[in-house]
Amino acid sequence: MSDRALEGLDDRQLEAVTTLRGPVAVLAGAGTGKTRVITHRIAHGVDTGAYSPGRVMAVTFTAKAAGEMRGRLRALGVEGVAARTFHAAALAQLNYFWPTVAGDSAPAIVDNKVRLLAHAADGMGIEPDTATLRDVASEIEWRKVTMRSIEQYAAARPNGVGRLDVSRVADLQRAYEKLKDQRRQLDFEDVLLACAGMLEAEPHVAASVHEQYRHFTVDEFQDVSPLQHRLLELWRGDRRDICVVGDASQTIYSFAGADARFLLEFASTHEDARVVRLETNYRSDAAILAVANELMRGRPGALELTAAGGGDGAVVPADPPIVTAYEDDVAEARGVAGGVAARIAAGVDPRTIAILYRAHAQSAELVRALADQGIAATVLGGKRFFDLPEVRQALMELRAASVAPIETGFVDTVRDILRSRGLTDEPPQAGGALRDAWEARAALLRLAEEAPEGTTLRGFTDELQARARAQHEPAMRTVTLATLHAAKGLEWDHVHLLGVAEGLLPISYATTFEQVDEERRLAYVGITRAGRVLSLSWSRGLRDRQPSRFLREIGTGTLRAGGARASSGAGSLRAGSANATGGAAGSARPR
Incomplete structure (x- = not known):
């Protein structure tokens, strides 16, 4: 058994990491090492044999956070943990079980809710402006994550949106849902609703998920919505090994349906729950x-x-x-x-x-x-760093150069390619697109210069692609x-x-x-x-x-x-x- 996962922890972090069984709430203040505790706790569970990596589900709220979690687990020697967002986990289960349950492939995902709303509005003979449509889209999201019907939504939010009174907003939402069904599409909130509905209606699906996942960790638990909490409970079934991590003082998405009560009341709603408070801050003066x-x-x-x-x-x-x-x-x-x-x-x-x-x-x-x-x-x-046109162009040229033998060191090759795209020794004047593009290319060059000894151009481009997938963006010198x-x-x-x-x-x-x-x-x-x-x-x-x-x-x-x-x-x-x-x-x- 390795003690690597227990190294460098303070007393409270160690308590959280070594409490592997039963319901656990880690109240983690800002800068107290929250992600460290989450990943070291999972690694310690795997090291001791208490957890099998494939039986662990670690849920967070952004793809970037999930990527960071997977990276830290890999650094601790742990592979195979399902570290995903709520939506990614639910979508994977929908795509896997839908053909068995419905006899067909899963519906497509709406790629632009505002555009679909505009088509629904056109069918009603109304022309709300784009800002109003965006606000109606937000209202739809709130209605679904708080698990309300359209009628319940209208009663809870009677003021309407912009120039649309509440009855018109409700009619537009019904038209949106009808058009979406006609096109056989789901929006992001439907993914969670459909996954929850499938688990509730299909016992064999629930049994399969319960067999697959036995240990649960949820990051940023203060931002969980009623819908996400319901889905989590369906995933968990009667399993008791759940660890939630959060800070009620950082609940900043209540307007979008987040409910900190799930964190604040965790100890009273889970029998024999262990609560660990992380209050030693390693960030701030x-x-x-x-x-x-x-x-x-x-x-x-x-x-x-x-x-x-x-x-x-x-x-x-x-x-x-x-x-x-x-x-x-x-x-x-x-x-x-x-x-x-x-x-x-x-x-x-x-x-x-x-x-x-x-x-x-x-x-x-x-x-x-x-x-x-x-x-x-x-x-x-x-725009995300790896979606910037100058970065995408540079990556294409670096990838092309990596398949041919090079006579110089790979850093020199990277520098030459970036210079051919506009990187100069001195930056352009601040405040314009030229300077922005220069900073992006300079960031790529710094990544090459900081790469470990022995890195090849192919290895460097592979690493850039991995960073792009994980949304691990380099820091520009700005x-x-x-x-x-x-x-x-x-x-x-x-x-x-x-x-x-x-x-x-x-x-x-x-x-x-x-x-x-x-x-x-x-x-x-x-x-x-x-x-x-x-x-x-x-x-x-x-x-x-x-x-x-x-x-x-x-x-x-x-x-x-x-x-x-x-x-x-x-x-x-x-x-x-x-x-x-x-x-x-x-x-x-x-x-």
Whole structure:
């Protein structure tokens, strides 16, 4: 038996990893080594003989996370575990069992819900705009993942969508379902519904799944919807070996049907459940964690995060969190860009810097301000790296070159091909398509230069294709811009949270207690992305915005240490200078 899976774990991580039987809930705060615990627990189960890899189902929410999980398991010597998203697992079962159950191949998957809705609307003689159709698509998704009929949906959401009243929205949904059935198609939510229905209606299908999978692990359990929870229960049957991992403070998809109650009530709904709390944070400086803890204090399921020690020597204190107020959005963008420029000039790698905000519209001024400073930026949420035209073209040429003998080293060959496609020694001016393409090609070259000794061109192209399948994208040497939702699961040494003002964070349409609480959790996610340096800002703008209530809730006890001072009248928190930041050595890194 190997002890490899037990190496390098702290006491709480070790407790979680070695608890292999029965229902287990791992309450894992931000930066506490959640994925490490999940993969080491599965590996330890396989090492001890408690688990057979083919009998383990590990479910997560994104293909990227599933790919990372499989990669980490391979590194621990474990192959054959079904690490998939809910949809991928359900679709695989549908495709496998459907011919036996229905005597035909499984229906096709709708590739564009909005387009199908447009065709349904045309059949009704109405012409909603694209934005309305997108919102109706979201309503359909919410209705299905919360397991409501169209009639129940209309009662739960009586306000309609855009200019369509609720009866018209309901009629459009019925037309959509009818057209979809006529075309013999399923949408993504139907995949889960159909899989659940098949398991409920066909005992031999349920028996086969129960025989195949005996041990279950679910990541990001706070984001499970009622439909996903129902499907999980059908997969599990009467099996007791289920481990759920999550953090109620990072529930940011309630609007899409996620329900944190499944995590919060796990111990009371599963007899003899073991609950393990991971609260030692290996990502962030203690001052950053103090801000995060204050923001979530007293909220349901909130964990008290503490910073891990340096371990290998004294840790140089990072900059304390700082808040800066500006007169308008342009001044805020320029001030933040100036601070980023100062950091880069001081030697900070642009890849370790991120600027986060609530809505995509806030990025426009930032992109311009950064370009004025000569700083290249990547906006998350655009095309995936391996789908970029310049990357696809380079991969085709590299693949073609790999079948012929080469006279030079493979790195030289990669460099020559990329130069023929436009890679130069000096980058183009920041802020345009040419610079974006240059950064992508430069990232490919860095991957080649960092490849292990002995790598061949064929091996390198195989590795690139594997990375593309797993969505394991290289980091371009740019500053990252991202919404708070897109930043979930990521981390940077230096994080700036933009627009921490009423109307932006919390956003203006968050009016109920539950909606504001979700905005609070979004702010928490943004704060806990920071490793070494956290800064926040807000601006009054033309509408005389006020500082976010979240700043007041956090208070001056954790933010004043960064040089913030209360301004007169508004009760805001201000820093004395937009550029009151500097380079700093970091705290303990993630494990």
